Amino acid sequence: MSRRTDQLHLGAFLANSGHHVAAWRHPEAQADASQDFEHFKRIAQLAERGKLDALFIADVVALWGHHLDALSRTARAEHFEPLTLLSALAAVTERIGLIATATTTYNEPYHIARKFASLDHISKGRAGWNLVTSVVADEAWNFGRDQHVDHPDRYRRAEEFHDVVKGLWDSWDDDAFLRDKASGRYFDPGKLHVLDHQGEHFSVRGPLNVARPPQGHPVLVQAGASADGRRLAARVAEVIFVAPQDVESGQAFYRELKEQAAGFGRGADEIKILPGITPFVGRTREEARERFEELQALVDPLVGLRLLADTLGEDIDLSGHDLDGPLPDTPPGQRGSRRDQTIALARRENLSIRQLYLRLAGANPAIGTAEDIADLFEHWFQSYACDGFNVFFPVFPGTLESFVEQVVPELQRRGLFRREYSGRTLREHLGLKRPANRFSQEQTGP
Ligand SMILES: Cc1cc2nc3c(=O)[nH]c(=O)nc-3n(C[C@H](O)[C@H](O)[C@H](O)COP(=O)(O)O)c2cc1C
Structure with a gap:
């Protein structure tokens, strides 16, 4: 394959005191970061100094688990609502993209269309x-249900939800608002479009009461790993988050997803695939390794065992077992491939229970000098295993600082990453086209 001449795209996960499960206990971390807007402001401005494409906020509309003994040893029981936080961050940043997670299972499309259109205006297209x-089943209890919506139903609803949101974003032509004091016309009624959607899950008349977003449509991001999830991604996603194990599985996913997208009439460059990665950067490899080990040593065994239970399933009780002994025999899983992969890893590498949960806590670490990290990014990128990375910074602010000060300049030196933002919108950073309004298209014809 030919050498790529485009550049990497980099997103930064914005998680309270850091992405690592023990981040909040690190001596450098601010333990109450989750409640401190100044903390998020510093992080956002630092990421923007590094010219990163976007900040990304995950979300769950419930507590992230109900095992209080373990949960109470993490900083995951509280976090700001993402659109609210990103709206505030829009006011203290200029260029960096702002990506919020919102579930289609426990929301209404009109609300989502309106909120993201508003964020797009407030941030001038970011x-x-x-x-x-929705990964967390407990969310159902907060929305009048006693159990989670089934997986296939969740995706059917998601498809229709997505289509309604996009339709609502096209409620107005880009030039519908005249705001002409002289003539007294505020908008042109001929440039207003009523969606009139009637479907299996939603009946939405429209139009939206927010002007068409500056980007036309805010950028659509998706991260489902199942067959249904991939299908939806191939049809609609412009950025896809993935968690592949190695460069070969990354290449396979990249190829398959872009082929699947071609089946929906979409070009390969209309989708950016960004695997998650957790960098531990040091001036030397030893220093990087020490940083990693320092954090891993802070993982409470109860939290580690919960990570294992979440991955292997509740039917495996590890409580009476020696943490430094092997994983006991486990029945074949019903939890799908992640369970099997994790068990296979433990057997293959002869890992103890503690070593296994530490692997899960480490979350795909890349440990080394700035050159090592840049080598790895370059290898993945040039092998067509990704279009960039979504970076999990283990502890804020230090690991983001060393990334911005050491890794970004190395990537820039190699021509792999921008030195300045050339555009203003998130679409422009990602090299994505601005979508035409479906109603104007209908009027003017192809
Ligand atoms: C990198 C990444 C980030 C995700 N973030 C969230 C999140 O913040 N909230 C959530 O409910 N699900 C999140 N998910 C889960 C998926 O978007 C999806 O809803 C879930 O994996 C179930 O779909 P699937 O069965 O197709 O994998 C994330 C998945 C990945 C890979």
């Missing part, structure tokens, strides 16, 4: 929507 179908 909004992105990470469309999820």
